[in-house]
Amino acid sequence: MRCLLLLLLLCCAPVRAELQAQAVPGGVARLELGPAVEPRPQLWLGEQPLAVVARQGRWQALVGIPLDTPAGSLTLRQGPSPAQGMPLVLEVRPKAYPAQHLRLKNKGQVELSPENEARVAREHEEIRQLKQHWRDTPYVDTDFALPADGRVSGHFGVRRFFNGQPRAPHSGMDLAAPRGAPVRAAAGGKVLAVADYFFNGRSVFVDHGQGLISLYCHLDSITVRPGQWLEKGEPVGSVGSTGRSTGPHLHWTVVLNGTNVDPALFVQP
Ligand SMILES: [Zn+2]
Structure with a gap:
C-alpha cells in the first residue's frame, strides 16, 4: 500500500522542466563549479555577472552565449570582479540558424x-x-x-x-x-x-x-x-x-x- 502511494505520488508529482542547455551561439551553457557550499561563486562574462544556481547539490553557472559568438573557446572569469577573476574556458560549438x-x-x-x-x-x-x-x-x-x-x-x-x-x-x-x-x-x-x-x-x-x-x-x-x-x-x-x-x-x-x-x-x- 505504501509502495502504491509512493508510486502515485511520483506519478502525480509535477515534472519540472529542465533547461535544455546547449553551448552554442544563442544557447545557454551549464558550467559545473563544485559542491554547493556558501558563499555562492561569482562569475563574469565580460563585465556582465552570470547566474549561478544550485542543482543536485552542486553549483552551476548558467551562461547565455551571445548569438555572434564564434565557435571555439569563450573565456569567463570567476572571482569578486571581472578584473580580479580567474579565467575559465567554455567550448562553444557552432550552430547554423536558417x-x-x-x-x-x-x-x-x-x-x-x-x-x-x-x-x-x-x-x-x-x-x-x-x-x-x-x-x-x-x-x-x-x-x-x-x-x-x-x-x-x-x-x-x-x-x-x-x-x-x-x-x-x-x-x-x-x-x-x-x-x-x-x-x-x-x-x-x-x-x-x-x-x-x-x-x-x-x-x-x-x-x-x-x-x-x-x-x-x-x-x-x-x-x-x-x-x-x-x-x-x-x-x-x-x-x-x-x-x-x-x-x-x-x-x-x-x-x-x-x-x-x-x-x-x-x-x-
Ligand atoms: Zn519576433
Missing part, C-alpha cells in the same frame, strides 16, 4: 527617416541597459511557460534579409495569437519596465532574478506597472501589433547575462 529573405515593396519600411533613426538609436541603448539589469536572488526559476496560447510562427536566431539587406537576426520567439489574447508572465518575477518602442511597440520587461529577464513585445494593452511582483502565468497585457509588426502576434525575448538567448530552451517541447 536564413529568411523578405521582399518589401515600400522602401520606407526598410530605410528609416533621420528622426526615426535617432529614436531607434535612443531606444536601442535604453533596451541594452534594461537587459543588463542585475537583481541578486538565491534561486532562479528557469522552468518557463509559453506566455501566450498559439503556434510558434517565428523562431529565434533566424537570419533575416529585407530586399537583400541583412537585418539583425530574430531576437526571440513569435507566437501567433489574435489581438486581445492574454499575454502571461513566463515565470514569476518583478516588472522591470514598461515602454512603447518604434520597433518593439508596447513592451513589458519582467526580471526573474540573476540577469534572467523576459520581454513581451507588440502588446495591444499593458496591465502591469514597473515594480509590480508577478506570479508565473499572471497576465501582463494582451497580444497586439504595435510598433513595427505585420499583424497581431506576441514577440517574446528571453535575456540571460545581458544577451538574447533562445526562449525555446526554457519551455518544454
Whole structure:
C-alpha cells in the first residue's frame, strides 16, 4: 500500500522542466563549479555577472552565449570582479540558424527617416541597459511557460534579409495569437519596465532574478506597472501589433547575462 502511494505520488508529482542547455551561439551553457557550499561563486562574462544556481547539490553557472559568438573557446572569469577573476574556458560549438529573405515593396519600411533613426538609436541603448539589469536572488526559476496560447510562427536566431539587406537576426520567439489574447508572465518575477518602442511597440520587461529577464513585445494593452511582483502565468497585457509588426502576434525575448538567448530552451517541447 505504501509502495502504491509512493508510486502515485511520483506519478502525480509535477515534472519540472529542465533547461535544455546547449553551448552554442544563442544557447545557454551549464558550467559545473563544485559542491554547493556558501558563499555562492561569482562569475563574469565580460563585465556582465552570470547566474549561478544550485542543482543536485552542486553549483552551476548558467551562461547565455551571445548569438555572434564564434565557435571555439569563450573565456569567463570567476572571482569578486571581472578584473580580479580567474579565467575559465567554455567550448562553444557552432550552430547554423536558417536564413529568411523578405521582399518589401515600400522602401520606407526598410530605410528609416533621420528622426526615426535617432529614436531607434535612443531606444536601442535604453533596451541594452534594461537587459543588463542585475537583481541578486538565491534561486532562479528557469522552468518557463509559453506566455501566450498559439503556434510558434517565428523562431529565434533566424537570419533575416529585407530586399537583400541583412537585418539583425530574430531576437526571440513569435507566437501567433489574435489581438486581445492574454499575454502571461513566463515565470514569476518583478516588472522591470514598461515602454512603447518604434520597433518593439508596447513592451513589458519582467526580471526573474540573476540577469534572467523576459520581454513581451507588440502588446495591444499593458496591465502591469514597473515594480509590480508577478506570479508565473499572471497576465501582463494582451497580444497586439504595435510598433513595427505585420499583424497581431506576441514577440517574446528571453535575456540571460545581458544577451538574447533562445526562449525555446526554457519551455518544454
Ligand atoms: Zn519576433
